[in-house]
Amino acid sequence: MSLFFATERQVAIAAVRRACGLTSTVFNKLIKNETLTKGDKSPVTVGDFSAQAVVNTILSRAFPDDPIIGEEDTKDLRGDSPESTALRSRVIDLATESLAGELGLGEMEEWGLGPKHTHTPSQLLDAIDRGTYSGGAVGRMWTLDPIDGTKGFLRGEQFAVCLALIVDAKVQLGVIGCPNLSQDASKPDGPKGCMFVAVRGQGAEQMSISGANPAPVKIPVFPDGDLNMLESVEAAHSSHSFNDRVSRHLGITRSPTRMDSQAKYCALSRGDGGIYLRLPGTSGYVEKIWDHAPGSLLVEEAGGVITDARGLPLNFGLGRELRENHGVVAAGKFVHEKVLAAVKEASEEEKPNV
Numbered sequence: 001m002s003l004f005f006a007t008e009r010q011v012a013i014a015a016v017r018r019a020c021g022l023t024s025t026v027f028n029k030l031i032k033n034e035t036l037t038k039g040d041k042s043p044v045t046v047g048d049f050s051a052q053a054v055v056n057t058i059l060s061r062a063f064p065d066d067p068i069i070g071e072e073d074t075k076d077l078r079g080d081s082p083e084s085t086a087l088r089s090r091v092i093d094l095a096t097e098s099l100a101g102e103l104g105l106g107e108m109e110e111w112g113l114g115p116k117h118t119h120t121p122s123q124l125l126d127a128i129d130r131g132t133y134s135g136g137a138v139g140r141m142w143t144l145d146p147i148d149g150t151k152g153f154l155r156g157e158q159f160a161v162c163l164a165l166i167v168d169a170k171v172q173l174g175v176i177g178c179p180n181l182s183q184d185a186s187k188p189d190g191p192k193g194c195m196f197v198a199v200r201g202q203g204a205e206q207m208s209i210s211g212a213n214p215a216p217v218k219i220p221v222f223p224d225g226d227l228n229m230l231e232s233v234e235a236a237h238s239s240h241s242f243n244d245r246v247s248r249h250l251g252i253t254r255s256p257t258r259m260d261s262q263a264k265y266c267a268l269s270r271g272d273g274g275i276y277l278r279l280p281g282t283s284g285y286v287e288k289i290w291d292h293a294p295g296s297l298l299v300e301e302a303g304g305v306i307t308d309a310r311g312l313p314l315n316f317g318l319g320r321e322l323r324e325n326h327g328v329v330a331a332g333k334f335v336h337e338k339v340l341a342a343v344k345e346a347s348e349e350e351k352p353n354v
C-alpha cells in the first residue's frame with residue numbers, strides 16, 4: 001500500500017480520538033449555561049470550543065505550516081462578562097485535561113505534545129483561532145468541525161468529530177469519529193463508538209474509536225426495493241418533503257433514516273442506508289466545507305459517488321463555503337445517476353428547489 005499521507009493519517013486519527021473522548025466527558029457533565037446560540041441561531045457548547053482547541057493544537061504542533069479552516073472562533077470566549085469568563089475557563093480546563101493524555105504518536109515529544117507538556121490559556125485560545133483560515137483553491141489546508149451535529153450531541157443522539165486534509169481543492173484524507181454510532185449497524189444496542197478513515201486512492205475503513213477491529217467499508221449493491229434514504233433530523237437543514245417526493249419517484253417504500261451530522265456519510269459508506277440526500281431549505285443557508293469534506297471522500301473511497309443536486313462535483317476550493325454547489329446527493333455508483341434523475345423530476349414538480 002502506498003504510504004502517501006501516512007503521518008497525516010496517524011495524527012488526524014489521534015486528534016479525532018482525543019476530541020471524541022473530550023466530547024463524551026462534556027456530555028456527561030454539560031450544564032445549562034455552557035451552551036450558546038450563535039449568530040446563525042445554531043447552538044455551540046464548551047465541547048465544540050474545547051474540541052477545536054485540542055485538534056488545532058495537535059495539528060499546529062505536527063504540521064506548523066498548515067492552515068486550518070475550523071468552524072469555531074473565540075469571539076464569544078474573550079469577553080470580560082461573567083458568562084464569557086466562566087465559559088473560557090471551562091474550555092481551557094477541558095482542553096488542558098484532554099491534551100494531557102497519551103496520544104500514542106512516536107513524534108509526540110518532538111512536537112511538544114503529550115503528558116509532559118502544558119499549554120497556556122492564551123495558547124489554547126489562539127489554537128482555536130488557528131481555524132479562521134479563509135481557504136482557497138491552492139495549497140494544503142485542514143478543515144475541522146469539532147462537533148458536527150451539535151443539536152444531535154445535545155439530544156444524546158448522533159454527532160461527529162470531523163477532520164479532513166485538502167490539497168489543491170481536493171480532499172485527500174478524511175477522519176470522522178462518531179462516539180454514539182453503533183459499531184455494527186445490525187446491532188443498534190451493541191457497542192457504540194466508531195471512527196471512519198479514508199485516504200484518497202487507499203480505500204475507506206471503519207474501526208472502533210480506540211482503533212480496534214479495523215475493517216474496510218464498501219457501499220453494497222442494493223437490490224431494487226431495498227434502498228432507503230438517509231436524511232437530517234432537523235427539517236430546517238434539508239427539506240424532508242422534497243426527499244419524500246424523490247423517494248416516490250424512485251419507488252422507495254422504506255421510511256427514511258433520520259440522523260444528525262456526518263454520521264449519515266458513515267452509515268452510507270457501510271451500507272446502512274442507500275442514499276444521502278440534502279437539498280437546501282428555504283433559509284438561504286450555504287453549506288460549509290467542514291460539513292462535507294471528510295464525508296465526501298469516505299463515500300468516494302467506499303465506492304460511491306457524491307455530487308450536488310445538479311450533478312456537479314463539490315468544490316472545496318472556493319473558501320469556507322461550498323458557494324457554487326446546491327445541496328448534496330450521495331449514493332452507491334449504480335444508484336447515484338437514478339437519484340439525480342429523480343431529483344430533477346421532483347424539482348420540476350416542486351420549484352423553487354433546484
Ligand SMILES: Nc1ncnc2c1ncn2[C@@H]1O[C@H](COP(=O)(O)O)[C@@H](O)[C@H]1OP(=O)(O)O
Binds near residue numbers: 071149151152260262
Ligand atoms: N440552517 C442550516 N441549514 C443547514 N445546515 C445547518 C444549518 N444550521 C446549521 N447547520 C449545520 O448542518 C449540519 C448538521 O446538519 P444535519 O445534522 O442536519 O446533517 C451541521 O454542520 C450544522 O452545524 P453544526 O456543526 O453546528 O451542528
Ligand SMILES: [Mg+2]
Binds near residue numbers: 150
Ligand atoms: Mg455549529
Ligand SMILES: [Mg+2]
Binds near residue numbers: 145146149
Ligand atoms: Mg459543528
Ligand SMILES: [Mg+2]
Binds near residue numbers: 145147148149290291
Ligand atoms: Mg457541522
